[in-house]
Amino acid sequence: MEAALAAFAVPLPRTLTTKPRFTSSFSNPKPISLLSCISKSRKPISDGFKTAVSTSPSPSIATPTNSPPESETRDESESDKFDWYANWYPVMPICDLDKKVPHAKKVMGIDLVIWWDRNESQWKVMDDTCPHRLAPLSDGRIDQKGRLQCVYHGWCFNGSGDCKLIPQAPPDGPPVHTFKQACVAVYPSVVQHEIIWFWPNSEPKYKNIAETKKPPFIPELEDPSFTKLMANRDIPYGLINQNFFD
Numbered sequence: 001m002e003a004a005l006a007a008f009a010v011p012l013p014r015t016l017t018t019k020p021r022f023t024s025s026f027s028n029p030k031p032i033s034l035l036s037c038i039s040k041s042r043k044p045i046s047d048g049f050k051t052a053v054s055t056s057p058s059p060s061i062a063t064p065t066n067s068p069p070e071s072e073t074r075d076e077s078e079s080d081k082f083d084w085y086a087n088w089y090p091v092m093p094i095c096d097l098d099k100k101v102p103h104a105k106k107v108m109g110i111d112l113v114i115w116w117d118r119n120e121s122q123w124k125v126m127d128d129t130c131p132h133r134l135a136p137l138s139d140g141r142i143d144q145k146g147r148l149q150c151v152y153h154g155w156c157f158n159g160s161g162d163c164k165l166i167p168q169a170p171p172d173g174p175p176v177h178t179f180k181q182a183c184v185a186v187y188p189s190v191v192q193h194e195i196i197w198f199w200p201n202s203e204p205k206y207k208n209i210a211e212t213k214k215p216p217f218i219p220e221l222e223d224p225s226f227t228k229l230m231a232n233r234d235i236p237y238g239l240i241n242q243n244f245f246d
């Protein structure tokens, strides 16, 4: 099961000057071309989505005699490749989240825990796996200091993924909680359109990616003449995909 998040923007009856628009975002580890269909039906909404449009020539068109050398063609297609792990993806609408507990969600094949870090006043998106014995952190809780605490042995993590407490570690022993192996991967995340978006790559070079690249902007979701309906359900991707194309 993968997460599917859909945002509906419907114009109010009194301002019915445009057709109701439907916008949707999906997550899937396989490169299915739904996003390219969205970007082709209207102006591209982000650089990342734009690159999803196929540039394959029609099979009915004869190959020109002055076609570029094969190596050149290969270079171009390599650079046009859509990088599925270098783009923003919607995770959850804020309205579906409770700040008092961690939440589990699977997006892009990655098990995520989403939780409210009250110390930084931010939603955090992290790997849903405790580095100790791999228990799901989403089964844990938010402790009294506002940290994410694993349900199994009580390790506590801050919003940067650093382990801040190992209850069983002797106070006069080595500071094992500071070891790199005790950290949890944190994914870049941002709130836009009242939806949490995440960048599915926790490498340090992407830490501040939100400053240079934003999630796709959907103007209807910010237009007060439209009403919004957010829906978030775990359903088989193939099923909803087929449903939309029927």
Ligand code: FES
Pocket: 130, 131, 132, 133, 134, 135, 150, 151, 152, 153, 154, 155
């Ligand atoms: S598995 Fe998380 S603290 Fe042990």
